[in-house]
Amino acid sequence: MTPPCLIVYAPLSGNLGESDCACENFSTAISAIEPSESDCACAPAAAPIQAGLPAGGLWGLAPALYRAPLPGGYQVAFSPTGPAGVVVLNGPAARALDAFAAPAPLADPTARQLAALGLLTPAHATENATRNTPHAFTFHAFTFHALTFHALTFHVFTVWLHLTTRCNLRCAYCYAPRGQADMPPEVGRAAVDGAIRSARAHGFRALKLKYAGGEPTLNLPTLRAVHRYARARAPEAGLDMREVLLTNGTTLTPGLLQWLRDEGIRLAISLDGLGPAHDGQRASESGAGSFARIAEGIEQAQASGLTPHLSVTVTAHNVDGLAEIVAFALDRGLPFNLNFVRPAPGRPDLTPDPERLIAGLQGALSEMERRLQSTTGNLQSAICNLLDRCDLSAPHRYPCGAGHAYIVVGPGGELARCHMEMGRTVGTVWEGDPLAAVRAEDGFRNPPVEEKEECRECPWRYVCAGGCPLLAQRQRGTPAAPSPYCAVYRAVLPELLRLEGMRVLQTNRIHW
Numbered sequence: 001m002t003p004p005c006l007i008v009y010a011p012l013s014g015n016l017g018e019s020d021c022a023c024e025n026f027s028t029a030i031s032a033i034e035p036s037e038s039d040c041a042c043a044p045a046a047a048p049i050q051a052g053l054p055a056g057g058l059w060g061l062a063p064a065l066y067r068a069p070l071p072g073g074y075q076v077a078f079s080p081t082g083p084a085g086v087v088v089l090n091g092p093a094a095r096a097l098d099a100f101a102a103p104a105p106l107a108d109p110t111a112r113q114l115a116a117l118g119l120l121t122p123a124h125a126t127e128n129a130t131r132n133t134p135h136a137f138t139f140h141a142f143t144f145h146a147l148t149f150h151a152l153t154f155h156v157f158t159v160w161l162h163l164t165t166r167c168n169l170r171c172a173y174c175y176a177p178r179g180q181a182d183m184p185p186e187v188g189r190a191a192v193d194g195a196i197r198s199a200r201a202h203g204f205r206a207l208k209l210k211y212a213g214g215e216p217t218l219n220l221p222t223l224r225a226v227h228r229y230a231r232a233r234a235p236e237a238g239l240d241m242r243e244v245l246l247t248n249g250t251t252l253t254p255g256l257l258q259w260l261r262d263e264g265i266r267l268a269i270s271l272d273g274l275g276p277a278h279d280g281q282r283a284s285e286s287g288a289g290s291f292a293r294i295a296e297g298i299e300q301a302q303a304s305g306l307t308p309h310l311s312v313t314v315t316a317h318n319v320d321g322l323a324e325i326v327a328f329a330l331d332r333g334l335p336f337n338l339n340f341v342r343p344a345p346g347r348p349d350l351t352p353d354p355e356r357l358i359a360g361l362q363g364a365l366s367e368m369e370r371r372l373q374s375t376t377g378n379l380q381s382a383i384c385n386l387l388d389r390c391d392l393s394a395p396h397r398y399p400c401g402a403g404h405a406y407i408v409v410g411p412g413g414e415l416a417r418c419h420m421e422m423g424r425t426v427g428t429v430w431e432g433d434p435l436a437a438v439r440a441e442d443g444f445r446n447p448p449v450e451e452k453e454e455c456r457e458c459p460w461r462y463v464c465a466g467g468c469p470l471l472a473q474r475q476r477g478t479p480a481a482p483s484p485y486c487a488v489y490r491a492v493l494p495e496l497l498r499l500e501g502m503r504v505l506q507t508n509r510i511h512w
C-alpha cells in the first residue's frame, strides 16, 4: 500500500534572540504562522493558512524552490517567498509536488497544502518569471503571501541609546566612538519623547530600546531613569515596549541582575569564545583578558533567573573556535547569534578568510546536529541566529531596520542612521520627528533586496536580504551590492536548511 502524503513543518519563531543591529527578526518579516500542534499531516497544519488561498486557476512550482534530500527518504523544501520556512515532505508528498512541473489546478488537499505553504504559486506568476520579469514576479509572489498572512511592514521602532562612550575594554574590532561622554538622564528622556513622536507618526506598534555604549552599565543612573520614564510613557502612547541591555558582561553585579530581571529588561552579553579565543580580542586597557569575569557574570545571570543572549563577533582571531562557543551556549540553554565582523574605517580589518569561516561554521553545525535529540527547543534559536544577518524564520525584504525603523542616539542627543556610523550626525532627538530626519539624511541606503540586481534570482534573497547595506557600501561601493559574506551564506545555508529539516522531523517525532 502506498503510504499517505506527509507534509510537516515547525516554523521557526521570530523574536528569538538579540542582535547587535537594528535587525529585528520580528519587525521586518511576514510573521511566522502558529506552530502546529499536530504530528504532521496536511489538513490540521494547513487549516490556519488555507483560508486565504484563492480558489481555482492553475498553479506551478514556486520559482527558485529549493529542494534537497534528507535521511530516510524525506526531502526538505524551501520557497523563498513561502510563509512556512522549511517544509519536510515524504516520498509521496514530494511526488505530489513534482506533478506541478507543468501548471495544474489544486485538485486535492495535498495540493492545497503545498500551495498554502508556498511551495506552489499561481501559474501566471511563474509565467511572468519565465518571461524575464523577475522583479515583477518577485513582488507578485511576495505580495501574494503577504496578503495571505500579514502586512509587509515594520511594526517595531528600534532606538539605540548610546548611554556612554566610556568603556573598560579595548576590543580589537570596536567601531564605537571612545571618550568620557555620558548621556544625561534628561537627554535620555528627550530621546524617549522623540521616539514616541516618531513611533506615532509612522504607525509603529512597539518601541524597542537598546541600552548600549561604550559600556552602558557605567552609566546606570541614566539607564534606570530612561527605563522608568519609557515604561510610563510608552503605554500611554499605546505602544508595547521591549528593552535590552547590550553589555560586555564585566560589570554585572547581583543587584543589577536582580533589577534587570524584576524590570523585564533583557540581557545581551558579548562573548567571542572560550578563554584565549575571547581574551585575544576583548581585553582591558591593561591587556588583561575578560573571559573569566564574563563567564562568572553569565553564571550569576542564570542563577538570578535571567537567560542572557550571547552576542558573538566572528573575526579571523576566533573563527576556529566557533564549535566551542556554540557548544557552550547550547549546553547552558543560552540563545546566541554570530555576527560576522564589519570592519570600521581606521580599525584593523579582522575579516576571516571565507574558507576558514565556512569551516568554523560547519564545526558549529556539527555541534548543533549532535544535540538534535536533546535540545530541539534551543536549536530553534541557534538555527535562526547562526548565520549573521540571515534569518530563516520568515521572508525578509530588508536585512535590518536602518533608514526605515531605527535611530541611534548619541550621548548628547545627536542622531545617526546606524550605530556603526555615529560620527555622521543627522539631527537631534529634539526634532519634531527624529525618524523622519534620519530617513531624509543623504547617507547610505538600505534598499529592499529586489533592488539588488545580483540577489534577485537567488533562492536565499529573503533569508539574508542581501546582508548589511553599510558593509556593502563600504566594501563594494554600493549598498545594492550583495553582501561581502555572500559566498559564506551560499555555502552554509543549504547545510542549515538540512539541519532545520531534521529538526522539523524531530519536533514532529518522526524517526528516520
Ligand code: SF4
Pocket: 454, 455, 458, 459, 460, 461, 462, 464, 465, 466, 467, 482, 483, 486, 487, 489, 490
Ligand atoms: S547576498 Fe548572496 S546569498 Fe544573499 S541574496 Fe544576495 S546573492 Fe543571495
Ligand code: SF4
Pocket: 020, 021, 022, 023, 342, 389, 399, 400, 401, 402, 418, 419, 420, 467, 468, 469, 470, 471
Ligand atoms: S546597516 Fe549594517 S550595521 Fe547598521 S543596523 Fe543594518 S545590518 Fe547592522
